[in-house]
Structure formats: structure tokens, C-alpha cells
Amino acid sequence: MKLSPADFPKRKAEKSIISMVTCYDYTMACLINESNVDCVLVGDSLSNVMHGEETTIPATVELMALHTRAVHRGLCDKFLVSDMPFLSTRLGIEKGTENAGKLIAQGADAVKIEGADGNLELISHLVESGIPVMGHLGLTPQFYHAIGGYKVQGRSEAAKEKLVKDSIALEKAGCFAIVAECIPSDVAEEMSKAVSVPIIGIGGGANVDGQVLVLHDMLGLTKFKPKFVRHFIEGAELVKKALNEYDETCKNKTFPSEKETFNK
Numbered sequence: 001m002k003l004s005p006a007d008f009p010k011r012k013a014e015k016s017i018i019s020m021v022t023c024y025d026y027t028m029a030c031l032i033n034e035s036n037v038d039c040v041l042v043g044d045s046l047s048n049v050m051h052g053e054e055t056t057i058p059a060t061v062e063l064m065a066l067h068t069r070a071v072h073r074g075l076c077d078k079f080l081v082s083d084m085p086f087l088s089t090r091l092g093i094e095k096g097t098e099n100a101g102k103l104i105a106q107g108a109d110a111v112k113i114e115g116a117d118g119n120l121e122l123i124s125h126l127v128e129s130g131i132p133v134m135g136h137l138g139l140t141p142q143f144y145h146a147i148g149g150y151k152v153q154g155r156s157e158a159a160k161e162k163l164v165k166d167s168i169a170l171e172k173a174g175c176f177a178i179v180a181e182c183i184p185s186d187v188a189e190e191m192s193k194a195v196s197v198p199i200i201g202i203g204g205g206a207n208v209d210g211q212v213l214v215l216h217d218m219l220g221l222t223k224f225k226p227k228f229v230r231h232f233i234e235g236a237e238l239v240k241k242a243l244n245e246y247d248e249t250c251k252n253k254t255f256p257s258e259k260e261t262f263n264k
């Protein structure tokens, strides 16, 4: 059954782990829809995975809306979250609300916003306006330039305290769940203990309330293999094997066969 925002804290209270994967297109959405995965994120990582960019920064609201629509068409039984891209929350309440509205209009059930500082007022306004919001703390890739690259966050005591404080502030602002990316597992655990909404980890260890991975990473389709990624299949090898088999059968004329050929 499709989750609602209210189910997220309930699942945490029941100690029922939430699974989430990213998705960017219709075909994969149809497959995920038939799986047991709980919810789906149209992440702005589509900038890297689908468009070959180095960072998520080139993603725009229009691009997110296009992919959100495609994923929405393939999903009917899963809760769909769409990322608010770089700067889309930073141009005032009115513009931020308009941007979030564009993603909801294309089929998202909620939006995800990176960072707490400067976003709390918008988050409260969106929640009051009927737009559920997922938070995102730790490594926030939209802050690539400010952070100076992709690095594990929350290693100092001060950084740990800030992450816990931000988790509480996001819950207070109305977030129904919070993604925690690339942080030591004891920090993720502290964050989880501090709030009643689920902490959904990616590179945050096992002592949290849910996990999220980029679909193409977990399927082994990308070369990206940081410590926290597990390949659940070696997708790249399977695809290359199929392509080479196709190439060979084209060239030795065993494809197409009689069965694959139209006759009069």
C-alpha cells in the first residue's frame, strides 16, 4: 500500500525500516512499482546519472519536473518524492512555493530540500500549504562548492551537535522524514534518537530508520562505488554482455531468426 507522510513516523515507531531508491525514468519506475521498495526519490542526482554532469548543480526545476512526470507515470503504488534543485528554495517564499508546486503538479507526493539554515520558513509554509517536505542533512551535494567537494560530514563534535540541532529544527518545521548523507553512523544514530521522524541514511550506517541508494549505483550500472554503496547486481557487466551478444548475432546472421522475421 502506498505510504502517506503520516506513515513515516509511524513506521519509525514500529521499528519498521523504510527503503527508498532514486528513479529518473518511466521504464525503471514500472519495475520499482512491482518491487517491495517503499518509496522513490526523483533525486537531483539525475544531473550526474542521466545527464553526465559532474555535480547536481546544473539540475533545474524544469528538468526535475520533466523526470518527475516520467517517473509518476510508471508508479502508482509508491510514495514519490522529488528534489528541489540548486537555489530553487533560496529565492524567497513565493518563488520557493511556486517551484515546489511545479514538482507536485507533475506527480510528486512530496519535495526534498537540502539543508536547514535559511530553509525553515519555506518548509513550514510548504507544509501548511499541503506540500509534504523531506529534509536532507549531512553531505548536501548542492553545497559542493561551499563544502569543497564530496566529503564525509559530522566528524567533529561541533558538526555532530549541529546535525542533531538541525534534525530537531527540521522536524519542528514540519518535515516528515530526513535524509542523512555520508556521516559517521554514531552521528546518524544520535540524529535518529533526537527526532520522531525517520532518519533515512545514505552512507549513515545501519542504526537509522531507513536507507536510500541511487538506483544506478545499487544496480551496478555506474562506475561510482564509494564505501557505502553495495552492488545488488553487476548491471554494467550484464548489459555489456547482452550488447556483445547482440553484436555477434547481428554479424554472424543468427539474429534475426526465422521466428523474428515477417513473412508474407
Ligand code: KIV
Pocket (backbone or CB within 6 Å): 022, 041, 042, 043, 044, 045, 046, 083, 179, 181, 202, 212, 214
Ligand atoms: O539526489 C539524490 O539522489 C539524493 C540522494 C542521494 C538521497 O539526494
